[in-house]
Amino acid sequence: MADDxxxxxxxxxxxxxHDAMDVLNGKWKISIxxxxxxxxxxxxxxxxxDVNGISNKMLSKELKELEINKLVKRTVLDTQPVTxxxxxxxxxxxxxxxxxxxxxxxxxxxxxxxGK
Amino acid sequence: MADDxxxxxxxxxxxxxHDAMDVLNGKWKISIxxxxxxxxxxxxxxxxxDVNGISNKMLSKELKELEINKLVKRTVLDTQPVTxxxxxxxxxxxxxxxxxxxxxxxxxxxxxxxGK
DNA sequence: CGGCATCCTTCTGGATACTG
DNA sequence: CAGTATCCAGAAGGATGCCG
Numbered sequence: 001m002a003d004d005x006x007x008x009x010x011x012x013x014x015x016x017x018h019d020a021m022d023v024l025n026g027k028w029k030i031s032i033x034x035x036x037x038x039x040x041x042x043x044x045x046x047x048x049x050d051v052n053g054i055s056n057k058m059l060s061k062e063l064k065e066l067e068i069n070k071l072v073k074r075t076v077l078d079t080q081p082v083t084x085x086x087x088x089x090x091x092x093x094x095x096x097x098x099x100x101x102x103x104x105x106x107x108x109x110x111x112x113x114x115g116k
Numbered sequence: 117m118a119d120d121x122x123x124x125x126x127x128x129x130x131x132x133x134h135d136a137m138d139v140l141n142g143k144w145k146i147s148i149x150x151x152x153x154x155x156x157x158x159x160x161x162x163x164x165x166d167v168n169g170i171s172n173k174m175l176s177k178e179l180k181e182l183e184i185n186k187l188v189k190r191t192v193l194d195t196q197p198v199t200x201x202x203x204x205x206x207x208x209x210x211x212x213x214x215x216x217x218x219x220x221x222x223x224x225x226x227x228x229x230x231g232k
Numbered sequence: 233c234g235g236c237a238t239c240c241t242t243c244t245g246g247a248t249a250c251t252g
Numbered sequence: 253c254a255g256t257a258t259c260c261a262g263a264a265g266g267a268t269g270c271c272g
Contacts, residue, residue, distance in 0.1 A: 017150040020222030106136030
């Protein structure tokens with residue numbers, strides 16, 4: 001039946017979404033990507049300041065995971081003392097649309113809660 | 117300086133994204149929303165089947181949280197035995213764009229990993 | 233500056249069984 | 253069918269201190 005095919009298609013899509021979220025799990029990962037999305041190149045301490053409430057341990061850990069998943073590129077500049085720059089890879093940049101949508105939705109959502 | 121304003125704007129946007137993810141935290145919430153996004157009206161056991169790997173406990177819990185945050189509407193139909201229908205609220209439907217973007221990205225991402 | 237190591241608490245979520 | 257209850261392991265994540 002065609003229903004069957006439709007059903008299977010939906011499951012596939014839902015799994016795709018789940019896969020996407022697998023890479024973006026953790027309390028801060030999306031915020032980090034957002035920071036890099038809005039700033040292009042960004043240093044460790046700058047991201048630490050961008051993302052409200054994150055600890056250096058978590059930033060370090062989640063950045064590493066994002067790097068492993070090829071969303072983020074890490075560059076060490078040999079200044080004194082050491083400076084490290086992070087940026088989205090071409091692949092990571094494909095999330096920009098998602099981030100922007102989430103930004104809009106989040107801003108609206110905030111109004112919705114504060115409104116009460 | 118204008119730089120200062122830009123910086124503040126970015127922080128606001130990043131916080132908005134974080135707010136959004138606050139509502140969508142948990143391992144399964146986005147997948148559940150995706151299921152309701154692609155199916156419109158959906159029963160408890162159907163979602164259980166849609167979302168691969170979720171337990172009834174988690175489904176129940178996360179649906180409740182989504183309901184509290186006004187993303188999902190729950191309707192009990194008085195059939196025998198009881199049937200419960202879930203659907204996105206108008207507000208929740210505003211996430212459809214995000215879900216669709218994530219679906220596309222997730223599908224691509226899957227290729228990327230399997231390709232290796 | 234950009235981390236890593238350690239400790240410790242809280243939260244997450246799976247398995248299983250039970251209820252109206 | 254649509255949940256709830258309990259039990260419990262392991263993961264997440266905060267605080268703090270140390271290092272090149």
